[in-house]
Amino acid sequence: xxxxxxxxxxxxxxxxxxxxxxxxxxxxxxxxxxxxxxxxxxxxxxxxxxxxxxxxxxxxxxxxxxxxxxxxxxxxxxxxxxxxxxxxxxxxxxxxxxxxxxxxxxxxxxxxxxxxxxxxxxxxxxxxxxxxxxxxxxxxxxxxxxxxxxxxxxxxxxxxxxxxxxxxxxxxxxxxxxxxxxxxxxxxxxxxxxxxxxxxxxxxxxxxxxxxxxxxxxxxxxxxxxxxxxxxxxxxxxxxxxxxxxxxxxxxxxxxxxxxxxxxxxxxxxxxxxxxxxxxxxxxxxxxxxxxxxxxxxxxxxxxxxxxxxxxxxxxxxxxxxxxxxxxxxxxxxxxxxxxxxxxxxxxxxxxxxxxxxxxxxxxxxxxxxxxxxxxxxxxxxxx
Amino acid sequence: xxxxxxxxxxxxxxxxxxxxxxxxxxxxxxxxxxxxxxxxxxxxxxxxxxxxxxxxxxxxxxxxxxxxxxxxxxxxxxxxxxxxxxxxxxxxxxxxxxxxxxxxxxxxxxxxxxxxxxxxxxxxxxxxxxxxxxxxxxxxxxxxxxxxxxxxxxxxxxxxxxxxxxxxxxxxxxxxxxx
Numbered sequence: 129x130x131x132x133x134x135x136x137x138x139x140x141x142x143x144x145x146x147x148x149x150x151x152x153x154x155x156x157x158x159x160x161x162x163x164x165x166x167x168x169x170x171x172x173x174x175x176x177x178x179x180x181x182x183x184x185x186x187x188x189x190x191x192x193x194x195x196x197x198x199x200x201x202x203x204x205x206x207x208x209x210x211x212x213x214x215x216x217x218x219x220x221x222x223x224x225x226x227x228x229x230x231x232x233x234x235x236x237x238x239x240x241x242x243x244x245x246x247x248x249x250x251x252x253x254x255x256x257x258x259x260x261x262x263x264x265x266x267x268x269x270x271x272x273x274x275x276x277x278x279x280x281x282x283x284x285x286x287x288x289x290x291x292x293x294x295x296x297x298x299x300x301x302x303x304x305x306x307x308x309x310x311x312x313x314x315x316x317x318x319x320x321x322x323x324x325x326x327x328x329x330x331x332x333x334x335x336x337x338x339x340x341x342x343x344x345x346x347x348x349x350x351x352x353x354x355x356x357x358x359x360x361x362x363x364x365x366x367x368x369x370x371x372x373x374x375x376x377x378x379x380x381x382x383x384x385x386x387x388x389x390x391x392x393x394x395x396x397x398x399x400x401x402x403x404x405x406x407x408x409x410x411x412x413x414x415x416x417x418x419x420x421x422x423x424x425x426x427x428x429x430x431x432x433x434x435x436x437x438x439x440x441x442x443x444x445x446x447x448x449x450x451x452x453x454x455x456x457x458x459x460x461x462x463x464x465x466x467x468x469x470x471x472x473x474x475x476x477x478x479x480x481x482x483x484x485x486x487x488x489x490x491x492x493x494x495x496x497x498x499x500x501x502x503x504x505x506x507x508x509x510x511x512x
Numbered sequence: 513x514x515x516x517x518x519x520x521x522x523x524x525x526x527x528x529x530x531x532x533x534x535x536x537x538x539x540x541x542x543x544x545x546x547x548x549x550x551x552x553x554x555x556x557x558x559x560x561x562x563x564x565x566x567x568x569x570x571x572x573x574x575x576x577x578x579x580x581x582x583x584x585x586x587x588x589x590x591x592x593x594x595x596x597x598x599x600x601x602x603x604x605x606x607x608x609x610x611x612x613x614x615x616x617x618x619x620x621x622x623x624x625x626x627x628x629x630x631x632x633x634x635x636x637x638x639x640x641x642x643x644x645x646x647x648x649x650x651x652x653x654x655x656x657x658x659x660x661x662x663x664x665x666x667x668x669x670x671x672x673x674x675x676x677x678x679x680x681x682x683x684x685x686x687x688x689x690x691x
Binding site: 272279281286287294296352376400 | 534535536537538539541542596597598
C-alpha cells in the first residue's frame, strides 16, 4: 500500500510538471516585482502555497506558490530515492546529488520562513544596538524610570490590526485599539474634515485628523502606519484619554499613570542585539573625475559588554560583517555621506545553500568518476 | 520512514509558522543617546539648516523637525520647523488657525494679502505671514517641498520680538538647504 503511494509520488511526470511550474512562477514573480516591489512579490509568489488573483469580489488561486511547489518537489524526490533508486555503491554519487538538491529546496523554504530582514542606520560618531524592520511597526510603552536601562513593552502591528482590547501584565494600563490604519496621512485640523476620524482627546493627536490611504507596496514608498487607542486604567477602569500614534509623529508622547511617566510611540519594529555598533567613518569613493561610485565603506567599532569583544572592522561592498547569525551588508547612505545604512539579514541557516552545492558537486564528481572507471574497466575487458 | 515523516512535519510547520511575532513582549534595553539626526519623517522632508548663534536648540518633538529658543532683551520666543504631508490646508486656513492662537478672529480670502508677503526663493513660492494679536505675535513662513508643506514659525508674546527678529528670521528661511 505505502509502496504504491510512494511509486505514484515518485513519478517523473510530477517532477517535470513541478519544475515547469517553478519556471513559470519565477518568471511571473520576477515580472510582478515591477508593480508590487520585491517584498510583496516575494510574499505573493514564492513564500505562499497558492498565488491568488482577484476576479471581482472573489480571490481565486490561479497558480501554486513557491512553498507548495517546494513541498511537492521534495516529496517527489524523497519518494524517488526511497522506491526507485538502487542503494548500491555505484549509485552513491547519484544519491548524494539528489540529497544535495533536497537540502537546497527544503533549506530555501525554511530560510524564507525564518529569515528576517531589517535595516540599521547610524550617523558617524553614534552607536546603535538595534536594527529596524522597513514594513512592520510596533506600539511601544517605555518605562524610563531606571537610570541604566529602559523597559520596553512592545505590541506588534499584527495585534493592533485586530482592533481589540489588549491586556498584558507588563502594561501599566489596558489598551483599547479603536482604529488601526496600515497607511494614513496626518494633517492639522480643521482641514479636510470630510474624513471622519475617531475623536482624539490627548496631546498632538487632538489637533489632527487622519486620512486613510491605500497601502504602498513599492519598495521606495513608506507606509505611515497610524493607530488611535484609548488607554484604560487597570484598577479603576477609568479612561486615560484617546491617543493618536503614528510613524509620522517622530517623538514619543508621555502618559502619566499612578505618578509614573511612560513614553508611548509607534515605531518600526526593532530587533535588539547584545552588541553595539559605532560608526567611526563612512566613505563614498568615486572614480577620479567622475560621479561613478567606486566603493562604499563603513569603519565601525563592535562592542559586546557580555563577551568583552571590542574590535574595529570595515564593512564594504561584497564584504559584509557576520555576527551572531546576522549579516550586515553595506546597503545605502544618507545625509551627505554622514549616515550609513546597513541591510541586516538574520538567517540562522545561511550556510545551507553552500553545503547543498558542495554535496551536489561532490555527488556529481563521484558519479562521473564511478562511470569513468566502469567505462575504463569495460574497455579493458574488451581489449583483453 | 517514521523519522522521515517526522522531519518533514517539523519543517512543514516552520514554513506555516513564518517568522512574524504576534504577541506582546517586554524587554530591557540600554538607554539611548539623544538622536543626532532626523528620523524618517525629517529624512523624507530632506531639509537641513544652520541656525543663528543666538538661537538655542530646543527639543524636536511631534512633527517638529527642529525648534529653537530665542532670547532677546529678557524676552523669550520660540522658532519651530514643522513638516506636514501634502498641502496641509490652504494659506487662508493656516492663517486663520494662527490668528486663533493669538486671540484674533478669522479673515477672508480677500484680506490674505494684507498679512502675507510672497517671495520666490530658488524657484519656490515662500509665503511669509506676520500676525500681531492680543495674546501674542507670530512670524511664519510656509512653502511646499517634496510633497510636504514646511512651516517655519516664530512665536513670541510681544510684537517687538517678532519685528526685531524678522530680518534674522527671513535670512534663516532663505538659508534652508532643500534637497
